Amino acid sequence: MHTASMPNVLIRDLPADVHARLQQRAEAAGQSLQQYLTGELSRIAHTPTLPDVLARIEQRSGGRVGFDDAVDDLAEERATR
CATH class of the missing domain: 1.10.1220 (Arc Repressor Mutant)
Incomplete structure (x- = not known):
């Protein structure tokens, strides 16, 4: 059962x-x-997919996020899980 x-x-x-x-x-x-x-x-x-991560990054306000910042943000997000 x-x-x-x-x-x-x-x-x-x-x-x-x-x-x-x-x-x-x-x-x-x-x-x-x-x-x-x-x-x-x-x-x-x-684990978020690459399209999920990119969509989240795109929805952020306050300017454009560079590639290095995006990679750092992704690493930080994964470290919290």
Whole structure:
């Protein structure tokens, strides 16, 4: 019943070498493959995409943000997560 209310994902046709690499990483982390992939997918889902970051930068007021400032802002944003 634990997973009854939780969504599931099925990935078909995963290459054997990719599965083996993921299994090795899970074992190295002391996790099941499911636990490892849940963590990795959560990390991916919560990391802003480049278009998201650029849109946020574009919405800022007070002038233009240079590339170096944008990179620094992105690093700062990720450090707070």
